[in-house]
Amino acid sequence: MSLLSLKHLTKTFESAAGPVHAVRDVSLDVAQGECLAIVGESGSGKTTLANMILGILGQTSGEVIFNGSLLSAKRTPDQRRNIQLVQQNPLSSLNPKRSVGASVRLGLDTYRIGEKAERWQTVENALEAVGLPAEMRKRAPAALSGGQRQRVGIARALACEPELLVLDEPTSALDVLVQARVLRLLNELRAERGLTYVFITHDLAVVRNIADRVAVFQNGQLVESGTTEQIFTQPKDKYTRNLIGAVPVVDLDEMALRDKLAETT
């Protein structure tokens, strides 16, 4: 059974220039323990979709079904706890005036996870689980490097013990070395804890190395979806092929794959 199921999900924003169809009639299933990548350019509706999964935005029509139950616009604390977000820019998503530990603890207090007296211990465990020293909880976000901040973002989300993690471009603000480390960490955490990921990105090279399945979006619509293997070896849509072709490559093997896809266009 799928953990998350989206049925005919649609979001329309009203603007002075008329309605904007951000997401149109999207149906998707994410199995327990799976990593589904949502891929598309800016403005393709990826983040709007994420916000509807998280309950930050209500949908215009359609259904979000999680763990077999229909999620309404007003969610229970437990439903909110169970789906957590990791954002793109860890500097602007952490409160600069709070210590890193206080930011991680916020979720524990909000959802009343564990005994009050044990919560600092839980915070330290969460930081250690993402490869940061426990003492780091006393530091301010500004004193951390980009990679460390993103690890804090992951620790904050995981401290709430969610089943589903929505990752919105978690590595696009990081340099390639740090990105490789964070992606490895995400792979390890998923395997250890049986987590389910919805991974939003515009970078198909990242997708190739982290996702089980891929859903490609363009202008709010689902263009194509399939296993990662299928999408990279036999992309059906021209748009998908273009996205793969745009990835910067270093290997001759990669160039060969890219040229092969370009030929079929």
Place this chain on the structure above:
Amino acid sequence: MSTLLDIKDLHLGFKGLSGLNKVLHGISLSIEQGERVALVGESGSGKSVTARIVLGLLQETRSARISGEVTFDGNDITAMRPKMRASLRGTDMSMIFQDPTSSLNPSFTIGRQFAEVLRRRDVSLSDQDCTERATKMLEEVSIPDPVRVLNAYAFQLSGGMNQRVMIAMALANRPKLLLADEPGTALDVSVQAQTLSLMRNLVADHGTAVLFISHNLGVVREFADRVYVIYRGNIVEDGPTQALFSNPRHAYTRALMSAVPRITGAGLPEVPEVSEDFLAPQISHGSTI
């Protein structure tokens, strides 16, 4: 070809409360006229400060301690008077930054900012001259409706569009050297690919030399003629792009290369944060292209 930019044994440190904090440990780098050179390394390796020294910006920072030679077009930048250095910026050398939307002024139209750029070279240009030349430049970067763009503000345009505007502005005064600091990193992969190929064609047409700064070796492979790899303020490997990519010899270059995720799905490597091997001496593949 003659050498346009020649950096020799450049050292940089910042004076802080706890003494001198060394950032560059004697790097040497040269760019020929019209050559595209990439400087690649991770955050904090010293790539951006190198560009800021070439632009003459860090020289104005009181805590910066700079030594070594930086020769641009036959003149020593480090020995120049600040006013002379300032007159080079926006004329003989120009810069493109990472995030195009935030490097444009939100309260002036693109057209007005364009005119300001053009008048750095020639103060006598009339408004009409400026509009004409700006329109021509915007057409060169494949902007379909230049008149609309000139009358727009940066926030009314997409990131990719702003990036093209930045490229047009940077090349408007026919600079000899363009410094590009991670151009397009803030953009989508597909938009980045488009703007890079556009930029490559334009600088080739204009004969502009480029110092391209990036953390991603994949991005520079198809752009640069030569590559320098920098790690903790030292150049660790340099050579023609083809030679460096087919046979990376320094441990750090290999680590940096392995970290780029592959579309063929080779998995993610374990990259150590520090390693003795990364501090090994510089390897040079020579400069013959």
